Amino acid sequence: xxxxxxxxxxxxxxxxxxxxxxxxxxxxxxxxxxxxxxxxxxxxxxxxxxxxxxxxxxxxxxxxxxxxxxxxxxxxxxxxxxxxxxxxxxxxxxxxxxxxxxxxxxxxxxxxxxxx
Amino acid sequence: xxxxxxxxxxxxxxxxxxxxxxxxxxxxxxxxxxxxxxxxxxxxxxxxxxxxxxxxxxxxxxxxxxxxxxxxxxxxxxxxxxxxxxxxxxxxxxxxxxxxxxxxxxxxxxxx
Numbered sequence: 001x002x003x004x005x006x007x008x009x010x011x012x013x014x015x016x017x018x019x020x021x022x023x024x025x026x027x028x029x030x031x032x033x034x035x036x037x038x039x040x041x042x043x044x045x046x047x048x049x050x051x052x053x054x055x056x057x058x059x060x061x062x063x064x065x066x067x068x069x070x071x072x073x074x075x076x077x078x079x080x081x082x083x084x085x086x087x088x089x090x091x092x093x094x095x096x097x098x099x100x101x102x103x104x105x106x107x108x109x110x111x112x113x114x115x116x
Numbered sequence: 117x118x119x120x121x122x123x124x125x126x127x128x129x130x131x132x133x134x135x136x137x138x139x140x141x142x143x144x145x146x147x148x149x150x151x152x153x154x155x156x157x158x159x160x161x162x163x164x165x166x167x168x169x170x171x172x173x174x175x176x177x178x179x180x181x182x183x184x185x186x187x188x189x190x191x192x193x194x195x196x197x198x199x200x201x202x203x204x205x206x207x208x209x210x211x212x213x214x215x216x217x218x219x220x221x222x223x224x225x226x227x228x
Contacts, residue, residue: 004159031214042120042218043160043205056214090159098214104150105216107159 003027004108006091012114013081021076021111023091031097032074033105034066037088049074050097081115088112118143120208122219130227135193137222139206142187146208149189150216151180154203164191196226 004025013019025032034046048056049068063085065077074091088110095102121140129135139149147168152160166173166180166189173180177196182189189208193200203223207216 006159033214040220042220043216045215048214092159094214098212103148103209103214104162104165105214106162107152109157109159 004091004093004106006089006108006111008111009109010112010114012116013078014116015081015083017081018077018079020078021089021091021113023074023076023108025072025074025091025093025106025108027093027095027106029093029095029106030071031094032068032071033092033094034074034076035090035092035107037090037110043090047076048097055097078113081113083115086113086115118208118217120206120217120219122206122222124222125220126223126225128225128227129196131196131198133196135196135200135224135226137191137204137206137224138188139190139208139219140186140188141208141217143208143210143217144187145210146187146217147211148209149180149182150207150209151178151191152205152207154205154221156202160205193224196224198226198228200224201226 007022031050036044046060047066052068067075090110091108092105094105150165153163154160177194179192203221206219209216
């Protein structure tokens with residue numbers, strides 16, 4: 001595997017379910033991100049991790065819980081979601097967090113989440 | 117708040133013609149401008165970027181221009197091909213921060 005991978009690619013869940021999204025980057029990067037992509041809206045940054053420490057929680061509801069056990073893996077734990085949470089959830093990584101070359105973000109293919 | 121406006125939202129061109137997508141940003145501190153291409157069922161892929169110390173950058177059939185005074189930057193695709201059909205996103209970022217402000221996307225259709 002190369003680049004940034006995400007599993008599952010599609011997920012349908014009820015509002016009372018608990019599920020997790022997984023992201024893995026094979027690029028040796030130190031920073032990882034979760035974004036939400038909804039139709040006709042700009043990408044929304046949700047969480048940022050640098051060297052496994054969370055550096056950003058962009059006012060995301062507590063029903064979304066991120067976890068970064070190491071610099072290659074990022075999870076998004078989901079519980080008691082709402083139908084409006086249905087979207088494409090994208091993971092990204094970058095070599096460094098910010099500032100000049102090396103901070104470019106590379107995206108995974110996303111998980112298409114549908115909440116019934 | 118800070119935002120990036122992107123136009124047009126949809127664009128159809130004949131194969132071989134050029135396509136231009138324009139973005140305007142509001143944060144005068146922005147100095148990094150990436151462009152992403154998102155094909156159906158895939159995540160956004162970085163295709164070209166430009167930093168504020170240059171006015172133009174070219175990579176084969178794609179080019180990006182930046183006008184810092186007007187806070188405009190544009191993506192130019194020449195000799196378009198059907199495989200260029202995708203959604204294109206612009207973004208604006210600032211050195212020292214990881215936060216990109218994304219545009220709302222342009223759906224480009226290249227007609228064979």
